Amino acid sequence: MSRAAALRLGAFAGALALAFGAAFAIGSAVDPVAAADPAPAQAHGNEEMGGMAEEAGHDAGGQLPGLAVSDAGYTLSPATMSFRSGAKTQLRFTIQGPDGKPVTTYTKTHEKDLHLIVVRRDLSGFHHVHPTMDATGAWSIPFTFTTGGTWRLYADFQPAGLDKKLTLGTDVSVSGSFTPVPLPKPAGTASFTGYDVTLEGNPVAGHESELTFRVSRGGKPITDLQPYLGAFGHLVSLRSGDLAYLHNHPAQHAEPGMKGGPSISFGTTFPTAGTYRLYLDFQHAGAVHTAEFTLRVGS
Structure with a gap:
């Protein structure tokens, strides 16, 4: 092989190596497995x-x-x-x-x-x-x-x-027919079918916060809530955007025949600041009702 041919072959090999190196770097940057691995969130145990x-x-x-x-x-x-x-x-x-x-x-x-x-x-x-x-x-x-x-x-x-x-x-x-429903703005009271449920609490991300719901009907506090799933209330919170799920219950256990209300309190830790949708299930007069709230959690 002539010296000129050897030089041309060496230059080609070097360019090929650079191309593979660039492709590897780009592939690593957009690796779907790596991209899908979320950054670890701060863990909170039962408190x-x-x-x-x-x-x-x-x-x-x-x-x-x-x-x-x-x-x-x-x-x-x-x-x-x-x-x-x-x-x-x-x-x-x-x-x-x-x-x-x-x-x-x-x-x-x-x-x-x-x-x-x-x-x-x-x-x-x-x-x-x-x-x-x-x-x-x-x-x-x-x-x-x-x-x-x-x-x-x-x-x-x-x-x-x-x-x-x-x-x-x-x-x-x-x-089927689909019309997007805008997320309701945060409000302290949810009213439906004669019930009024108010929400009290000022949660901060990463810290346990107490949320208290007060249930009334016709302007009168309800004091005969019935047990539902072993408690007087059942709370699900979904984070707007990715719909991460938080599932909490009050500490007070409710046995058949017991009466509760008008307040139902939860100890809840929201992992990040942002907007959450809260769904409170409670049972009264033999029927399960759901009060919905939009809540903004601060940092």
């Missing part, structure tokens, strides 16, 4: 504040519940990912365990083996329901998606033998 115990909003690893379809080897697997609005259907799913088989045994949390939350991505159309499980581990419940759009499913449960609760989430598509 107490003024006698109110918090059910932790995220686990010790820092992963906020409801953002992933799989966690700790368990996966939420809907039977179908698409539905038609206005049509009554059977909402079916399984929880696949680490062995790849449907989970069939659970530890009850708040009187149920599994809680299912269904909400549209714009945080409208909230439902808290309790499906039934057959002998194969398949869960199902009759359900009607009222409008088109993207809806989020959350399964809240604790498998038998696991020392923590899990909340898995996934999106499903619903065909």
